[in-house]
Amino acid sequence: MSNGKYTLVEAVNLALHRAMRDDDNVVVLGEDVGVNGGVFRATLGLREAFGFKRVLDTPLAETMLAGLAVGMAAQGLRPVVEIQFMGFIYAAMEHLVSHASRLRNRTRGRLSCPMVLRTPMGAGIRAPEHHSESTEALFAHVPGLRVVVPSSPARAYGLLLAAIDDPDPVVFLEPTRLYRMNPQPLLDDGRRLPLDSCFTLREGRDLTLLSWGASVHESLQAAGALAERGIDAEVIDVACLKPLDLDTLAASVRKTGRCVIVHEAPKSCAVGAEIAASLYERVLLDLQAPIQRVTAPDIPPPLYRLEQLYLPGVEDILAACETVLDYA
Amino acid sequence: MSNGKYTLVEAVNLALHRAMRDDDNVVVLGEDVGVNGGVFRATLGLREAFGFKRVLDTPLAETMLAGLAVGMAAQGLRPVVEIQFMGFIYAAMEHLVSHASRLRNRTRGRLSCPMVLRTPMGAGIRAPEHHSESTEALFAHVPGLRVVVPSSPARAYGLLLAAIDDPDPVVFLEPTRLYRMNPQPLLDDGRRLPLDSCFTLREGRDLTLLSWGASVHESLQAAGALAERGIDAEVIDVACLKPLDLDTLAASVRKTGRCVIVHEAPKSCAVGAEIAASLYERVLLDLQAPIQRVTAPDIPPPLYRLEQLYLPGVEDILAACETVLDYA
Amino acid sequence: MSLDLPYTRYLAPDGRPVAELPGWADDFNLLTRLYRQMVLTRLFDLKAVALQRTGRIGTYAPTLGQEAIGVALGSLMQREDVLVPYYRDTAVQLLRGVRMEEILLYWGGDERGSDFVEPLAAQDFPICVPIATQALHACGVATAFKVRGEHRVAVTTCGDGATSKGDFLEALNVAGAWQLPVVFVVNNNQWAISVPRRIQCGAPTLAQKALGAGIHGEQVDGNDILAVHDRLRHALERARHGKGPVLLECLSYRLGDHTTADDATRYRSAEEVRQAWQEEPVKRLQAFLVAQGVWDEGREQALLADCQVEVQRAVENFEAAGVQPLGSVFEHVYARWPAALAEQREMLEERLARRQGGEHHE
Amino acid sequence: MSLDLPYTRYLAPDGRPVAELPGWADDFNLLTRLYRQMVLTRLFDLKAVALQRTGRIGTYAPTLGQEAIGVALGSLMQREDVLVPYYRDTAVQLLRGVRMEEILLYWGGDERGSDFVEPLAAQDFPICVPIATQALHACGVATAFKVRGEHRVAVTTCGDGATSKGDFLEALNVAGAWQLPVVFVVNNNQWAISVPRRIQCGAPTLAQKALGAGIHGEQVDGNDILAVHDRLRHALERARHGKGPVLLECLSYRLGDHTTADDATRYRSAEEVRQAWQEEPVKRLQAFLVAQGVWDEGREQALLADCQVEVQRAVENFEAAGVQPLGSVFEHVYARWPAALAEQREMLEERLARRQGGEHHE
Ligand SMILES: Cc1ncc(C[n+]2csc(CCOP(=O)(O)OP(=O)(O)O)c2C)c(N)n1
Ligand SMILES: Cc1ncc(C[n+]2csc(CCOP(=O)(O)OP(=O)(O)O)c2C)c(N)n1
Numbered sequence A, B: 001m002s003n004g005k006y007t008l009v010e011a012v013n014l015a016l017h018r019a020m021r022d023d024d025n026v027v028v029l030g031e032d033v034g035v036n037g038g039v040f041r042a043t044l045g046l047r048e049a050f051g052f053k054r055v056l057d058t059p060l061a062e063t064m065l066a067g068l069a070v071g072m073a074a075q076g077l078r079p080v081v082e083i084q085f086m087g088f089i090y091a092a093m094e095h096l097v098s099h100a101s102r103l104r105n106r107t108r109g110r111l112s113c114p115m116v117l118r119t120p121m122g123a124g125i126r127a128p129e130h131h132s133e134s135t136e137a138l139f140a141h142v143p144g145l146r147v148v149v150p151s152s153p154a155r156a157y158g159l160l161l162a163a164i165d166d167p168d169p170v171v172f173l174e175p176t177r178l179y180r181m182n183p184q185p186l187l188d189d190g191r192r193l194p195l196d197s198c199f200t201l202r203e204g205r206d207l208t209l210l211s212w213g214a215s216v217h218e219s220l221q222a223a224g225a226l227a228e229r230g231i232d233a234e235v236i237d238v239a240c241l242k243p244l245d246l247d248t249l250a251a252s253v254r255k256t257g258r259c260v261i262v263h264e265a266p267k268s269c270a271v272g273a274e275i276a277a278s279l280y281e282r283v284l285l286d287l288q289a290p291i292q293r294v295t296a297p298d299i300p301p302p303l304y305r306l307e308q309l310y311l312p313g314v315e316d317i318l319a320a321c322e323t324v325l326d327y328a
Numbered sequence C, D: 001m002s003l004d005l006p007y008t009r010y011l012a013p014d015g016r017p018v019a020e021l022p023g024w025a026d027d028f029n030l031l032t033r034l035y036r037q038m039v040l041t042r043l044f045d046l047k048a049v050a051l052q053r054t055g056r057i058g059t060y061a062p063t064l065g066q067e068a069i070g071v072a073l074g075s076l077m078q079r080e081d082v083l084v085p086y087y088r089d090t091a092v093q094l095l096r097g098v099r100m101e102e103i104l105l106y107w108g109g110d111e112r113g114s115d116f117v118e119p120l121a122a123q124d125f126p127i128c129v130p131i132a133t134q135a136l137h138a139c140g141v142a143t144a145f146k147v148r149g150e151h152r153v154a155v156t157t158c159g160d161g162a163t164s165k166g167d168f169l170e171a172l173n174v175a176g177a178w179q180l181p182v183v184f185v186v187n188n189n190q191w192a193i194s195v196p197r198r199i200q201c202g203a204p205t206l207a208q209k210a211l212g213a214g215i216h217g218e219q220v221d222g223n224d225i226l227a228v229h230d231r232l233r234h235a236l237e238r239a240r241h242g243k244g245p246v247l248l249e250c251l252s253y254r255l256g257d258h259t260t261a262d263d264a265t266r267y268r269s270a271e272e273v274r275q276a277w278q279e280e281p282v283k284r285l286q287a288f289l290v291a292q293g294v295w296d297e298g299r300e301q302a303l304l305a306d307c308q309v310e311v312q313r314a315v316e317n318f319e320a321a322g323v324q325p326l327g328s329v330f331e332h333v334y335a336r337w338p339a340a341l342a343e344q345r346e347m348l349e350e351r352l353a354r355r356q357g358g359e360h361h362e
């Protein structure tokens, strides 16, 4: 937090401080979130500032974390759960699918579930086994959930505040690869960002690059490289994966006629498929070329020596851009 | 099983008997699978035929079921787990994603996980809450798994035998709505069906109807109605959702130029999205109209009084067919 | 290892006291109120089964023979407490103010059955079908009480089968670690569908699962409402006053099928069930009350008549409820249906238009 | 409730006997073998940390101070038994025949590290990172033994934190219900990253989690290899002979950071760690052996020199291993890569072609 600049993880921390200060109902819980401030330090200082009643170091159990949050949220608290890595979120699945996402619907609005489940996602930091997952598609398929992935400090701050405010459950996925990259100036003004809009990071007329999470950065780099060749790429951070802001995405592709989707998750049945399918439904006649998906292959994330092979790289994005640009 | 005709659930039962007879390593486990023969009677008679050592009534715990199966499979058994309803499969997720699907990969082939996890899926039988799920997309996204959905007694028989034979983990989803429909003749000859091919149920030249599970039946009915109007629909049971036999699907759509995908799961990020996105990648120029998806809306399955609203009906499929046929 | 966990029973199956009764057991007003409520519950429960048999509701999970547990619990919980029930909780739900017609709506496939109108139940959870998951929700509710410093208790119920699932065990553990104001009531009715108690767990009691979590556990005769009431009262007081959670294992028997979709004769003997009928809670309390001279055939007949009227009225209300507006399927998925998903509502409207004539929905 | 679970300790922290030693404790051949193995483990472990510090492997979970548990276990398991370990099991893995270079490969980001070449470990599970999940795999392995009527034992290890997770608790329950030949070894090293033991569980011991599952549980001083060895030997025999599972809680202390990515000074005092060093297992056994006259400085120096050579050789083998063929990422996902996914291999080949020059992979 030197010189008013913040990394993404510091922005998360700032938002948590802000949310806890503004609303006594916000309670943070998870493994190592208290004294240790989280293994990535996302919850640093919260225990000191808000006490052990609102910053709970829990027993080690992810099913429990999600289940507790459902009960707390139904009581009007706003629990913010940290799952230590996305690879350990699966035990929380039953409570997310069968309860958190439906409590409001099941009770015709009598009870609701304003909880946030935060977790670091993605590969690329030479982490141990099971620490490199991008399984956002599993959540984006579940009606009643929101799924949000910030890719900059400012978006992390504004989206997390909005997620905590939101009256419904939000799965909030924080790309570990970006946690400590590029500190950026940030005003701690409590401003929320909308939870169902994407962010156009760069306007362009020749093609649309759609991405989220850490891949946004390779997409921006690819756009930079294209610009040097006189090609004007629009880059959109999809950011909110459920619900999807298809109107903005479609408008962009309608304009450019060409689209490349970039994500870190394995290709099959990922969120990229939904975006592609939906775009075709909306803009088929405007498309100059088939939409390309630049993704990980359908394999588990390899251990770190080969993880760069798994991650879509700038060259891969550029190759896909060439394909859509050259398509006759 | 009157007159050599079998319902889908009887075909499952027949396959289980066959597999257990042919291979001592096949072991069936789950809640109520033993004395009771399963709540749908899919495991009827197995306990009597193969004894309590190979037909295990278990404590009530789905995480445990999946975890046990991983350990058993690594030891060379071929566990066939029954999850009582798909709505209770989520607790098994961690073991499916982090272990079953990767044990082979993690150990470079030293250990493997030839297990089958069977579960009844889908709505339409006026079942209680949480008994009407179609969340196949959650599994179809996971590298290392196979996901199979039979939609006839013969396919249930042949695909289940193949799933049990398969050296890798298979999620086998049995549409409850079809369990007791239309008994069909079946030869108990042990013939396996391939696990990565779809089934063309009806050939046609005007449009392609792609579906799986119970929706296959509405798709066939729609094709019948279209035929009366002189429209010749090809109907394909996709059946194997992971991996997807895209070659066959693409060939059909290349031929017909029009495609409607029908499934019971909510639309967003479902398997239909992957099929559509992949087809566009392959056959964009052959398409005469955008692919239509006829699905459930993005809502939890309603309790049964309104479940017919949730399920795609024949009229809905016909409307989508009209859209693709009329597209200019 | 022999663990001498407490086991409480006051009344023998024939209603005769087998131990010195607790002080409050001479409050015959209370006891007849409990009795009336058990009878009402039983009649309503039988009616629900009958409604399923004629197709007017869907699958239902009868509470037959297990009324003492829920009636004791419902009569002891305070207004400010929160119930986090499972699907075999008709008895306690009725006492929490959940209306009979709401219970019928729920099992009749209508979400309004979980939108309890009575304020008493306004914070109670709906029936929980995914086994044992409710135990964690109750701990979350109790955590909220603790965070806010409120003297309220979260009470959760489950069956014997549920005690094998991680959720239940994780819940015990966190309840013990945090000394949460939560009471776990296990209705050990000896069966989890077709799976007998002995197959669930190798321990002689389920109550001893409390020990690994460092919480208090004990057993009661779940067919003896005096025992259940007495020990539950202690458990609730204890939890309410910050003295920690309790696991109360109530030994009962599921006299009916698991649900109306089950056929229990497939997996248990008629003899076992006949035996169990000897132990059932309604007759037991009745015998006690008759022996005390505070109950007789006349009162019984009057009670039955009253109950029938009440049940019948509920059935009429249920049948008058009609179907929810079809758009309701979207209304409560999110607080506001996201604009981004507007297309889906249009899809549904078109679908409705096509299906006009109503042949597909009731 | 006071539960008198057994607790075993033979040697005080200074190595002096505090109880009558078990018969086998005069087998100084065995004891010096155990001692040598503990020293070798410690040196290898320190080397692994050093390799991480210089970027030659990734995150590593040191076993410093907990060597007695794994060394006792590894020396007692039979050839036919199966180990289902967690990530802090360098000690036992080495005795199971997992090669040092394999352990380095694993933590160095290379799957070949889980493809154990020694036949002894051929059926052992790889290191398990998702906490407690391995406990169920071990029960599955034990189920296979039981189904086939084999007299083999599945042994699984985990930390204190892991005992809170449903998987562990469900595993205990099914092990008890089915009387599986499985031994659960809990390395209670007092910390789960920054979370102290007391926050995990309200019960005074973790061993008593056995009671709810109806299985045998006990505690040992995990820094006293005589105690660990003795009680583990009993546990394995018991399980092997069909007498049921055992939960053995070994009280130890994590002298190092949780992993090389952790900084334990953030959450625990130097004083606590200093205290814990007084109890550590290597010095304790050494003191005992010296007192028995079977160990001395000369032997110690020779041992250290031998170990250094062995560790150094392993590091060289590790560094000579090179990178796996890149296509290996597809080879083991399925037994055969599905034809339907052929396109994905092509995608990868193109990706490789583009990245030639190798700037993106080591
Ligand atoms: C997670 C989950 N698994 C399986 C089921 C299916 N199921 C419904 S009730 C039941 C048995 C429960 O037995 P128990 O806990 O003893 O309660 P009881 O019904 O006997 O009151 C099962 C297996 C479910 N509802 N939820
Ligand atoms: C399911 C799961 N949740 C969280 C983690 C992250 N994590 C890794 S180790 C650890 C603490 C484990 O403590 P303990 O069980 O005591 O074992 P120890 O590391 O102390 O030996 C945590 C929370 C994980 N690996 N798996």
Ligand SMILES: [Mg+2]
Binding pocket: C159, C160, C161, C187, C188, C189, C190, C191, C192, C193, C254
């Ligand atoms: Mg029961």
Ligand SMILES: [Mg+2]
Binding pocket: D159, D160, D161, D187, D188, D189, D190, D191, D192, D193, D254
């Ligand atoms: Mg520990």
